[in-house]
Amino acid sequence: MSNSDEHATCCRLPAVALTCPICKKQGRKVGEVTLDQHLAPVARARFDSEAGFCPNPVCEVVYFNGATIVRKGETVQAVTQKDLRDEVFVCYCFEHTRGDLRRDLTLKGVTDIPDLIKQGIKEGRCDCARRNPQGACCLGNVAEAINEIKRRPLSRPS
Numbered sequence: 001m002s003n004s005d006e007h008a009t010c011c012r013l014p015a016v017a018l019t020c021p022i023c024k025k026q027g028r029k030v031g032e033v034t035l036d037q038h039l040a041p042v043a044r045a046r047f048d049s050e051a052g053f054c055p056n057p058v059c060e061v062v063y064f065n066g067a068t069i070v071r072k073g074e075t076v077q078a079v080t081q082k083d084l085r086d087e088v089f090v091c092y093c094f095e096h097t098r099g100d101l102r103r104d105l106t107l108k109g110v111t112d113i114p115d116l117i118k119q120g121i122k123e124g125r126c127d128c129a130r131r132n133p134q135g136a137c138c139l140g141n142v143a144e145a146i147n148e149i150k151r152r153p154l155s156r157p158s
């Protein structure tokens, strides 16, 4: 079924597309395990057992269900796609930050963080559905963050 690889053991939720009510871009469905982890009780109470996650960096919405939304800043942890600061995690399972990537790329020109993540996945130590706000594997986000840092190495948004 799957055409990949190391993601198979990692992202157990099916990639169901849902449309963000604000930006109208495609999001993906997340379940209870993700919402329980990333929302404090008041925000958690806005949803039942599932919601959509909006990955669009220019949209403030993190989770949505119909017109009900949770915005950037209302989640327990900062969200990779919504917050470009160096202290924000790009990998929540093994706790690598954007700054970790930037430091490797600045000092060495390369980073072994994607390989460390893949090794952790292979060993069954990742818990993306719970730990990542998008409820799925971080490797795409990590690759994007690396490309962004390479494009603009001196940029440190705050």
Ligand SMILES: [Zn+2]
Residues within 6 Å of the ligand: 020, 021, 022, 023, 024, 025, 054, 055, 056, 059, 060, 061
């Ligand atoms: Zn959106």
